[in-house]
Amino acid sequence: MRSSTAITALAVGASTVAAAATKRAVQTVSVKGNAFFAGNDRFYIRGVDYQPGGSSDVADPIADADSCKRDIAEFQKLGLNTIRVYTVDNTADHDECMNALADAGIYLVLDVNTPKYSLNRADPNPSYNDVYLQSVFATVDAFAKYDNTLAFFSANEVINDAKTSSVAPYVKAVTRDIRQYINNRGYRIIPVGYSAADVSENRLEMAEYMNCGTDDERSDFFAFNDYSWCDPSSFTTSGWDQKVKNFTGYGLPLFLSEYGCNTNQRKFEEVSALYNTEMTGVYSGGLVYEYSQEPNKYGLVEISGNSVTELDDFTALQSAFKNTPNPSGDGGYNQTGGASGCPAYNPPNWDVQDDSLPAIPQGAVKYMSSGAGQGPGLSGAGSQNAGGASSGTATAGSGQPTRTGTSGGTNTASGSATSSGAASTLKVSHELALAPFVCAAVVLVSSVFGAALL
Structure with missing residues (x-):
């Protein structure tokens, strides 16, 4: 026996x-000050948004290994190091695609929400519930094991005009919860942040808000979608110079989660500015919208069955990237980082009075110690009004890790911010140590x- x-x-x-x-062992990306680093080298996001089928055909593009590998060849032609995926099935197997991406030196920035499991900007409190968070945490479980998971988006464009800023505390609470879950489960520290709409009335306020308050409440980075540079344009004509000025001194990594105005013929002239020292002291690159041609006509390629046809925009972006190397050295980043002051209450543009956040729904507390378990996938019933919502206000510091997780990670950090920003430096892959x-x-x-x- x-x-x-x-x-x-x-x-x-x-x-x-x-x-x-x-x-696959790839070097993990870390946060230092207001920038990303791969080891000692500044890491600039050179990427595209990748969701073939768009919102009309909700599917998981990295669960389809054959299509993923087909498209990786195109990513390499463009010289990409990152893709953003908006929707995944947290019950699917992603090993083959994620490993193939890692082999190509390509990282993933992942939205943790799906159409059925997301915050409702019109009525956020009922939608911020334990059923919703279980799905979010299950997605984190599914992708934390990959060293080329660069970051998680806690939400995308929940605030989409001046009047919806009141939902900001729920976006920030989800960000806090994901960061706490990552620490509690013992995963390596994976940056968590928000992808904002480019709303001029509260863009800067939202960035400050996601970086203010106690260490456990602060985001690890901030990103926004920006279509204000429409070729032919320039650094000053587009207003990008003013955005650099407004964000100078910001303590977190900042990047564009979508860019590439298609009002006129796209030449991607903005690439030469985005990866130039006139911007790299503040910005860490960005993600072009988008890879595949959909009804809105932002595509770089046309997909038909198993074939891919490169469009004129593909060639233009390929040329722009090729002709724009990263700056030498560290790009003039802000080494100190640090928290922002919370923005002043200014309704209707900024309808948030202080940094009080909703407490995590009581039904979701157990996931911090026991794990989320099996996710609902894309066929789940959905989370809107489905579970127990938050019933109170969180106390400052409540998002700190409550235990040291042991689920396969190496991180035992407290989750507190350091002088270099909310995210502590990420650990380099430990695969070699296991050899x-x-x-x-x-x-x-x-x-x-x-x-x-x-």
Whole structure:
């Protein structure tokens, strides 16, 4: 009986080792001051938004390994290092695509919401419930294991005009909850932030708000969608010079989560500004909208069945990237980082009186210690008004980790902000450190079952 148990244990151990060995080792990206870094090198996001089918055909593009690999070839032609995906199925297997992306040196910025599991800007409190957070946390579980998961978006354009700023505390609460969950589950620190609409009345206020308050409440980065540069234009004509001025001194990494105005023929002249030192002291690159041609005509390629046709915009972006190298050195980033002051109450443009946040719904507290479990996927019933909502106001510091997780990560940090921003420096991949143990396990298993296993 003992011998049988030992063999079973070795077999289970071997399968675990084999699974770990299939994970591609890429250098994780960290936050230092107001910038991203890969090791000691400044990391600028050069990416595209990737959701073939768009909002009319909600599907998970990185669960389709064949299509993913087909498109990676196009990403490499463009010289990309990042893609953004808006919707995934948190029950699907993403290993093959994520590993292929890692092999190509491409990272993922992922929205954790889906059309059925998201905040309702018109009535946010009922939608901020335990059923919603279970889906969000399950998505984090599904992607935290990949070293090329660069960041999570807690929400996208929930505030889409001056009148909807009152929903900001719920966006910030979700961001807080995800950061706490990552720490509690023992995952490496993965940056969490918000993708904002470019609303002139409260763009700066939202950025300040996501970076003010106690350390556990602050975001790890801020991003916004910007279509104000329409070729032919310039750094000053587009108003980008004023945005750089307004965000100078901001303590978090800032990047464009969507850009690429298509009012006129796109030449992507803004690329030469975005990766120039006139902007890199404040911005860390951006994501072009979008990869595939959809009804709104922002596509770089046309997808028909299994074939991909490169459009004129593809060639224009390819040329713009090729002709615009990253600045040498650190790009003049703000090494100190640090918190912002909370914006002043100024309705209707900024209808948030202070930094009081809703408490995490009581039904979701258990996920912090037990994990979220199986997610609902894209076929779930949805979360709007489905669960127990928040019933009070959080106390300052309540988003700090409540335990040290052990679910496969190496992070044991408290989650507190350092002088370099809300996110502590991310740890470099630990795959190489596991190599001796992997070899020892394989040798031990082969001695029991014979060399045929190898």
